[in-house]
Amino acid sequence: MQAGFVSALALLAAALVLVAAGRAGGAQPVVQTLMPSCPGSRLQGSYDFHDLTLVKCNFSGLNLTAANFRGATLTAVVFVRAKLVGADFSGATFVDSGNPVFPNDFTLANLSQAKFKGARFNGLTYLSHATLTSADFSDTDVSSGNAVFGEVLDFDAGASPRLSFAGTKMNCEFVAQWNLLDMSNANIGACTDQLQTVRGKAHDFSGGVYSNVVFDNLDLSGSKWNGAVLDYASFQGATLDNATGLNGTANALTQLSAAKFNNASVQNVDLSYARLYGAQFTKANLSNSSFAGSVLQANTSVTPPIETAAVFDGAHLRNVSFASAKLQSVSFRFASLYGPHATAAGATLTGADFSNAYLYGVDFGGKSTINGTNFGSAILVAANFASAKFQVDGGAAPDFNKALLQGATFDTDADLVNSVLLNAFVDFGKASNPFAGNAVYLLLTTDYTGFRGWTGSKRPCVELSYPSFTVVPPNASMTCPSGNLKICGAGDTPASLANWKSAIAMVNNSVPGWYELDATYDDATAKSAICNNNATVDPKW
Numbered sequence: 001m002q003a004g005f006v007s008a009l010a011l012l013a014a015a016l017v018l019v020a021a022g023r024a025g026g027a028q029p030v031v032q033t034l035m036p037s038c039p040g041s042r043l044q045g046s047y048d049f050h051d052l053t054l055v056k057c058n059f060s061g062l063n064l065t066a067a068n069f070r071g072a073t074l075t076a077v078v079f080v081r082a083k084l085v086g087a088d089f090s091g092a093t094f095v096d097s098g099n100p101v102f103p104n105d106f107t108l109a110n111l112s113q114a115k116f117k118g119a120r121f122n123g124l125t126y127l128s129h130a131t132l133t134s135a136d137f138s139d140t141d142v143s144s145g146n147a148v149f150g151e152v153l154d155f156d157a158g159a160s161p162r163l164s165f166a167g168t169k170m171n172c173e174f175v176a177q178w179n180l181l182d183m184s185n186a187n188i189g190a191c192t193d194q195l196q197t198v199r200g201k202a203h204d205f206s207g208g209v210y211s212n213v214v215f216d217n218l219d220l221s222g223s224k225w226n227g228a229v230l231d232y233a234s235f236q237g238a239t240l241d242n243a244t245g246l247n248g249t250a251n252a253l254t255q256l257s258a259a260k261f262n263n264a265s266v267q268n269v270d271l272s273y274a275r276l277y278g279a280q281f282t283k284a285n286l287s288n289s290s291f292a293g294s295v296l297q298a299n300t301s302v303t304p305p306i307e308t309a310a311v312f313d314g315a316h317l318r319n320v321s322f323a324s325a326k327l328q329s330v331s332f333r334f335a336s337l338y339g340p341h342a343t344a345a346g347a348t349l350t351g352a353d354f355s356n357a358y359l360y361g362v363d364f365g366g367k368s369t370i371n372g373t374n375f376g377s378a379i380l381v382a383a384n385f386a387s388a389k390f391q392v393d394g395g396a397a398p399d400f401n402k403a404l405l406q407g408a409t410f411d412t413d414a415d416l417v418n419s420v421l422l423n424a425f426v427d428f429g430k431a432s433n434p435f436a437g438n439a440v441y442l443l444l445t446t447d448y449t450g451f452r453g454w455t456g457s458k459r460p461c462v463e464l465s466y467p468s469f470t471v472v473p474p475n476a477s478m479t480c481p482s483g484n485l486k487i488c489g490a491g492d493t494p495a496s497l498a499n500w501k502s503a504i505a506m507v508n509n510s511v512p513g514w515y516e517l518d519a520t521y522d523d524a525t526a527k528s529a530i531c532n533n534n535a536t537v538d539p540k541w
Helices: 003-023 175-180 189-195 494-499 527-533
Strands: 053-055 073-075 093-095 316-318 336-338 438-443 461-466 477-479 485-487 513-515
Parallel strands (some): 053 073
């Protein structure tokens, strides 16, 4: 009973305000006089009012199924309890009557499958308690409050298509139901307070369609995203630490293609088995997260095509897993992937760009595919390439130009034929070093510390220990570190050692290094001289 009189009570309240103002003896409100204008249907036997102007018309209780109000101009038109299933109000303008007693009113109307695409709500329009199953309010602006829906929408959440606010500038009346709507490309800027995590209470976005929605710079830590559609969504500068529901399964990948996470904090988040074609993670902090089994290459078969693969340039990837991920042509330039759980085992790395990446101890084994992969100037100390598959099915040779390969391990039959290792760094041990391994200290450049949340030194000194020396394929013909194009050997003869000697000393490398113990081509450095006489290892790395 109460719901049936919502609009009537609103009108009565407005009328009482006018009366009270008059009794107070103050300035008299100006009430615009509206003259009814209710032209007949353009088409006999139907309700066709497209492009017409209607003023103070009463359609209450009528069956207006499939009625056409496209492009119409409506002022104080009443549709209370009308049946408007499939009616079309696309491009219509709902005008301010100048008097709150005379709104446009759809209270308790059945607007299932009705279309309001591109409609303009310039005046007060009640939609409270209307049935909105599969209605379309896309490309509208409801942020002003002129369109009054109420805190709870009445619709069948299981119907297809969804009730749509795609491309709409939203208000915040029914935020709790957004996850049941089509919110793709919606402008949610007015509702950030309701969406952000406050005092540990996080929002649940599960099941929502949020393609192209901008969540930039929001604190969404601990938020829930089970089953959400997030293709082309933007989380640049946002905090998503400990968020859940972004991972899928081998048979049902989550939808995050072309999503943007640049400069975001996405720590402790499971993004395994996610569809992340062309996603962007430049300078993001992704520590302790997982991309295992995820798909990150380009995808030109979709509309619009995603022309470029994912980007992790400058990202911090401590303890991140890319096991079995599809990383064709993905860019990791100056990214830092390291830690005891850092892995790309079994991944497809064809055409991936790891140039200048910090890849200390990363596992690239497990039959990962390495075709034309760029490891130029990468820090691959203690990296594992055992069981990796190089140049599969005629694929191109990898590039290890100037790479740091101290303690790196390759199978003795690894296909590195035609690979370039010019000025790469290796350590086969030295008689004056009685141990089975060594450690090298590196002074990183600022290219590695521009990621979100770094509070340590801009140029941290880091220690990279390797428990065993470099193992290389002895019979592969390639460009040796010395520049010779030949079979470089295993580093166990004078001629082979000459082939493996870089023309650059470690201390003169773009990322300079110093050895703790004597190495094959460099002597140990005094502790006080390490990292340009600043031997303190940054504990935050």
